[in-house]
Amino acid sequence: MLDYLVSIALTAGIYAIFALGLNLQWGYAGLLNFGHVAFMAMGAYVTVLLSMNGVPLLLAVLAGMILAGAAGAFLGMATLRLREDYLAIVTIGFSEILRFVLLNWSTLTRGSFGLFGYPRPFQDLVGIRDYNLFLAGLVLAVLLLVYILLETLARSPWGRVLKSIRDDEAVAISLGKNAFSYKVQALALGSAIAALSGSLLAFYLQYINPNNFQPIETFYAWIIVIMGGSGNNRGTILGALILWGFFSTTRFMEGYLSFSPTASSGARMVLIGLILIGLMMFRPQGLLGRKEELSIGR
């Protein structure tokens, strides 16, 4: 039973942190980041590569967050003065290019062999037997911190300006707010949060490979955010739990259905696509979101 709870806390918790970063960008600022997984990958790889070369873990995690934040800011600066869909095209492209680089720069990343045997926080102190329990506690603590940070920001003047830009950019600009700079900041902060979730994912998996960071991971985060209710942090955490529930139920059902592994994973992904379509068509505000706060104009 405890093992079960620990595994929920680890997977749903890491995805919740990952999706909270996206909720800041999409839910609060209306930014279409279709390459969120790239920043998770940056967090994971920077943390692992630096810590394997003797950099203290905390610094390695911070370095990943700073690098991902800078990358997010750069992509934003290149596209945010244009129509909003350019950001979507460029970020999805960035996430694929980054995956190709990680796959092919084998002297650094060992390509598709992946990296393993890297340090994890307090691994000598905790011991291997209780490590997942400890890590689950760490993930929940980080999730709580990120949640409190985002809630505080959302209520702060900064968060209110961000929402006003999302709802009507012209009004915010006419009040003297630099909309462009606010959006770049939201993009950078959300990307840094994704990097943090990537470091935690690396600690949990003990093995990272460029193919852990396929574009579909980005859209899991989108489903989590939209299902929970865009712009609602509690909804995002709920969405992460539901998505985790979806995966464990469909895996459980697989035991009873005689599908081949490719057919059943294909069927699960068709369902994921249909869920996204259904949400957009019938309940774009998700479970806890407010219709009038939706950045998609309905």
Added chain:
Amino acid sequence: MEQLIANGIIYGCIIALAAIGLSLAYRILNFANFAHGEFLTLGAYFALFFAASLDLGFLFACILAIAATAAFGVALDLLAWRPMRSSGASRTAIMILSIGVSIAIRNALIIFFRPDALRFPLPVSQGINFGGMTVTSLQFEVVLIAIAAMLLVHALLSRSTLGKSMRALADNPDLARISGINVDRVIRCTWAVSMGLAALAGIMYGLITHLNPNMGWSIILPMFAAAILGGIGNAYGAMAGGIIIGLSQEISTAFLPAEYKIAVSFLIMIAVLLFRPRGLMGGG
């Protein structure tokens, strides 16, 4: 080098056809369609399916596949895009929906055809030598058909009533509506043209490489790069953009590992967005 230029032109023609459809949809339907790659894949698999199951010859199977993909596009409009439009959903909502369509189609193809690479049932075609470059007769035909399709698009856009209605709709939807244009019909025709071109591009891509359920998704980035380079929404720009992207990707393999081909189109796209966001030919 001559060989790389030849390969670049062949690949560029395919990207150009795909980018025209993407650009038309962007201009007339007003959103970036992330499911466009899957429409290429769908066209290729339709052709494979018809060629294998009907005894009618490959050319006929291709024509049927293009028609089937276009019909699928019209059905998709009735089922998904039109309800979204009439409920007043914004283009970002429709764009997110297109991601769902892309995931669903790609994985449905994985279920029906398995994820393995497949080939069209055609004999290996003979290479022809053109002063230093070897081009198979098949590749030569691909280029000719692509050029013919582009001329056809040009005729459609500039000469036909449908083309005029499409341009009117793109410039001002409200004005188009009150001047008696049947907006829903024009939009359905746009989908049919856009997806027919995608199917053709998909079949061609399958011919010069192979088919797998990821084939369209894997070249969505060069497609967008070509559309943006040409000025997104501009069909002629998309043609030029496709050829430029195809050539630069292939020529880059002389200096860079081939795995980084796609990165070349990404860099071109970023450079265009930074320095000339309306593209080479100006767009919407």
